[in-house]
Amino acid sequence: MGSLALRGVRKAYGPVVALEGLDLELRVGEVVGLVGQNGSGKSTLLKILSGLASPDRGEILLDGEPILLDSAAAAARYGIGMVHQEQSLIPNLTVAENIFLDKAHASKRFGLYNWPALNRAARLQLQKLGVDIPTNKRVEDLRFSARQQVEFAKVLAIEEMVDRPPLILFDEPTSLLTPDEIQALFAQINRLRARASIVFVSHRLEEVLEISDRVVVLTDGRKVAERTKQSIDREELYELMVGRQRVDPSIQHRDRHVTGAAPLLEVDRLASEPHFHGISFKIGRGEILGIAGVLGSGAEELCRALFGAIKPDAGTIAFNGGASGPGSPRAAVQLGIGYLPSDRRSEGMLPGRSITENAVITYGGQYGWKSWLLSRRKEREAAQRWIRRLKVKMDKEGAPISSLSGGNQQKVILAKWLLGRNLRLLLLDHPSRGLDPGARDDLFEVVREQVDKGLSVIFVADTIAELLELSDRIIVMRDGEVTAEFNPALGALPREEDIVAAMV
Ligand SMILES: Nc1ncnc2c1ncn2[C@@H]1O[C@H](COP(=O)(O)OP(=O)(O)OP(=O)(O)O)[C@@H](O)[C@H]1O
Numbered sequence: 001m002g003s004l005a006l007r008g009v010r011k012a013y014g015p016v017v018a019l020e021g022l023d024l025e026l027r028v029g030e031v032v033g034l035v036g037q038n039g040s041g042k043s044t045l046l047k048i049l050s051g052l053a054s055p056d057r058g059e060i061l062l063d064g065e066p067i068l069l070d071s072a073a074a075a076a077r078y079g080i081g082m083v084h085q086e087q088s089l090i091p092n093l094t095v096a097e098n099i100f101l102d103k104a105h106a107s108k109r110f111g112l113y114n115w116p117a118l119n120r121a122a123r124l125q126l127q128k129l130g131v132d133i134p135t136n137k138r139v140e141d142l143r144f145s146a147r148q149q150v151e152f153a154k155v156l157a158i159e160e161m162v163d164r165p166p167l168i169l170f171d172e173p174t175s176l177l178t179p180d181e182i183q184a185l186f187a188q189i190n191r192l193r194a195r196a197s198i199v200f201v202s203h204r205l206e207e208v209l210e211i212s213d214r215v216v217v218l219t220d221g222r223k224v225a226e227r228t229k230q231s232i233d234r235e236e237l238y239e240l241m242v243g244r245q246r247v248d249p250s251i252q253h254r255d256r257h258v259t260g261a262a263p264l265l266e267v268d269r270l271a272s273e274p275h276f277h278g279i280s281f282k283i284g285r286g287e288i289l290g291i292a293g294v295l296g297s298g299a300e301e302l303c304r305a306l307f308g309a310i311k312p313d314a315g316t317i318a319f320n321g322g323a324s325g326p327g328s329p330r331a332a333v334q335l336g337i338g339y340l341p342s343d344r345r346s347e348g349m350l351p352g353r354s355i356t357e358n359a360v361i362t363y364g365g366q367y368g369w370k371s372w373l374l375s376r377r378k379e380r381e382a383a384q385r386w387i388r389r390l391k392v393k394m395d396k397e398g399a400p401i402s403s404l405s406g407g408n409q410q411k412v413i414l415a416k417w418l419l420g421r422n423l424r425l426l427l428l429d430h431p432s433r434g435l436d437p438g439a440r441d442d443l444f445e446v447v448r449e450q451v452d453k454g455l456s457v458i459f460v461a462d463t464i465a466e467l468l469e470l471s472d473r474i475i476v477m478r479d480g481e482v483t484a485e486f487n488p489a490l491g492a493l494p495r496e497e498d499i500v501a502a503m504v
Contacts, residue, residue, distance in 0.1 A: 003027045004049075004080075004167055004197065009058035011044050011221075013403065016395050018044040019221040022058070028165045031189060031198040033212030033229075035205065035241055037436040038407025039393035041221040042201050046169050049199070050082045051075035076102075079162035081155035082169040089151055091140035096122035098139055099154045125153040129188050144295050145181045148173070152188065159196075167197045174207055175433050175462065178294050178504060186211050203407075203436050204463075205234050205241075217241055242438030264425060264456045265306070265325075270315035275301035276480035279315070283425075283473075288447070288457045290471030292464060292499050298480035299460045300342055303427045306458065307339035308332040320424065333362060336424035338417035340431055342460070348413040351402040355394060358401045358412050359383035363419045379419075386415035390442060407434045414443065418450070426450075428459040432466060444470055464496050476502035 009022040019041045026032060036042050047053035048060075051069040059066045062078060069075045089098045096115075099122045115136075122135040131149050139147055159166050170189075174182045189198060189211055202208050208215060209229055217225040217240050225240050232240075263282040271277035276298030283289045293299035304310045306317060308326030317325025319335055326332035332339070341347040349358050360379050384397065390411040394404055401409055410433075417426055428447075432440040447457055447470065461467040467474055468488065476484040476499055484502035486494035 003063065004078075005061045005064075006048075007059050007061060009045075009048065009055045009060070011041075011048065011053060011055050014395070016403070017221050019048070019055070022221070022223055024216065024223065026167060026197040026199065028197050029194055030213045031193055031200055031211055033208035033215040034199055034201045034218065035203070035208055035215060035237065035436075036218030037241055037393075038411070038434075038439055039405040040218040040436075042218060043171070043405060044221075045218070046082060046171055046199070046201060049075070049167070049169055050080055073102075076158055077162065079158055079164050079166040080169070081158045081166060082171060083148075083152055083155050083173055084171055089139045089147060089154070092138055094136050094138055095126075095133055095142070095150050096135040098150055099125055099135075099157055101154070122153070125157050126150075128156055129153055130191070144176055145178075145184075148177070148181075148185075152185075156192075165196050167199070168192065169199045169201075171201050172203065172434070173200075174202060174204060176295055179500065180504070182207065203434070203440070205237050205437060209234060209237065219243075238437055241436065242441075264320055266316075266318040267306070268316045268318070270302070270305065270312050270317060272301060272305050272310050272312045274480070275310070276305075276477070277314075279477075279482055281475060281482070281485075283456050283458065285424075285456055286451050286454050288451055288459060288470055288472045290467040290474045291458065291460045291477060292467055292474060292503055293460070293477035294503055296479075297477040297503070299477045300429055302477070303339060303429050303458065303460060304341075306332075306425075307337060307427055309339075333420075336420065336422040337427065338362075338420055338423050338425070339427040340414055340417060340429060342429040342433065349401055349409060352400060354398045355387065355392070355401050355404065355412055356380060356383050356397045359387065359415045359419065362416050363421070382419050383415060386418050387412065389446065390415055391439065407436055407439060410434050411439065411443075418446070423450075423455060425456045425458070428457060430460055430462050432462050440466075464499050467499070468493060468496070474499070478503055 004026045006022055006024040009019055011019040022045070034042055034045065044053060048055055049069070051072045051074050054070055060069055061067070067078060069078070090101065096118045100118060119135040126133055126135070126149070129149055129152060133142065133146050133149060139150060142150070155168055173185060177185065192198065200208065200211055212229055215227050215229065215232060215237065216223055262285055264285050265283045268280050270279040279302060281289065291299045301310055305312050306325065308328045308331055319325050326335055326337060350361065360383050364379060387397065392404070392408050392411045394408065401412055404412065414431065417423060431443060435443060451457055459470060471488060474486040474488065474494065475482050488494065
């Protein structure tokens with residue numbers, strides 16, 4: 001049995017202290033759940049453990065001996081590997097190549113692959129997970145969940161390289177998986193548990209409590225609680241993290257009323273092959289339409305089409321009484337349509353620019369151009385109001401957006417849309433992905449408040465619980481078609497299993 005320990009670890013980025021005085025023990029046979037608000041230091045800790053960042057102070061001990069983790073290769077030599085949230089696979093290489101990509105493997109001679117040996121070795125890795133994926137298939141041709149298993153197998157291949165039990169780090173591994181796929185992942189983690197130490201980072205507290213033996217809570221870079229799974233429940237964990245009690249959202253839902261039936265948007269037999277076809281629905285002013293669908297259901301592309309980013313092949317979009325929907329994102333913005341994409345990093349932000357610049361980028365100029373200084377000041381003040389309201393954790397507004405933690409970047413991108421004075425329809429594609437549970441509740445509160453003032457929202461949900469919590473109406477999509485429609489605003493809350501049945 002071995003153990004890895006952090007002692008007094010500190011890490012700062014300029015004036016921002018990301019981790020302070022952190023002591024943590026990771027033992028073989030144990031899953032440690034790591035939770036904390038956005039910006040509390042979780043990613044920084046994972047980076048330190050995987051050799052991607054070095055602590056400023058403190059030490060890392062392996063079986064009591066100090067070790068230096070100054071690169072990913074050094075971490076791999078000690079048996080440490082990370083299953084990344086955004087997968088690290090190379091799409092046009094085969095499964096086998098990806099599994100052994102960064103490892104010197106015996107199946108490579110004189111720079112050339114011995115393909116049979118490589119495929120055999122890859123099959124062995126996949127067998128450890130109990131999965132059967134063709135090892136000569138290119139990764140781009142696999143479903144997302146299969147790609148994640150390859151990612152997992154790639155990390156597990158570290159096991160053969162070292163003579164000690166591995167430490168496997170999972171960074172929000174479930175956010176793109178279906179409930180069944182999550183259970184399959186948990187079964188694999190359970191199988192692995194006996195011969196590895198595992199760190200599981202997630203904002204989904206139920207899942208953390210299900211899979212972890214011990215839960216560690218970080219606040220502002222410090223460990224504020226460490227509990228065994230038996231000694232804590234979801235509510236207490238939420239309170240420890242967020243610093244307040246959770247309000248039951250179902251009560252808020254009952255209090256909401258749909259403000260008007262006049263349709264703001266009418267979609268009729270809309271199609272964009274191969275993504276979706278025959279999609280028809282209406283959404284009224286002040287209404288929240290939730291869309292359920294797994295990856296590949298077409299829900300994401302539908303949002304893009306409503307924002308004018310994908311041209312439909314057939315059907316019509318009538319917005320606000322107009323005959324046609326937006327022909328381009330620019331036209332969408334002018335019509336009062338906002339869109340929070342699920343891939344915020346590549347589509348939603350300008351990484352080199354400051355937090356404020358990112359917030360005002362879309363609606364710059366909405367206070368007029370006459371008095372330039374006055375308008376800019378109003379713009380900034382409006383941005384600052386939203387940034388405060390959404391509790392963006394930052395050093396200063398002039399800092400680059402890329403210096404924020406993932407969840408806080410997301411809040412800024414959301415603020416960018418909320419700034420729009422003529423915003424009528426907001427398309428939210430997985431808005432809570434990456435947000436901590438408190439931030440997620442704050443976001444939903446903001447959405448409800450804006451909807452009460454007449455904003456309409458289309459929202460592709462991360463989980464069914466969220467869908468039920470926020471939506472007035474729900475449509476379910478599968479393989480590009482609407483397979484079911486539910487109407488919780490009329491009082492009948494659909495059953496979770498009915499929604500799932502229409503999804504998969
Ligand atoms: N490269 C960087 N430059 C400046 N500050 C940084 C940098 N990376 C992280 N930080 C800061 O360190 C703190 C911790 O960030 P970290 O990404 O570890 O948080 P997190 O808990 O993973 O958040 P999230 O849940 O949003 O992913 C934050 O205040 C963040 O702004």
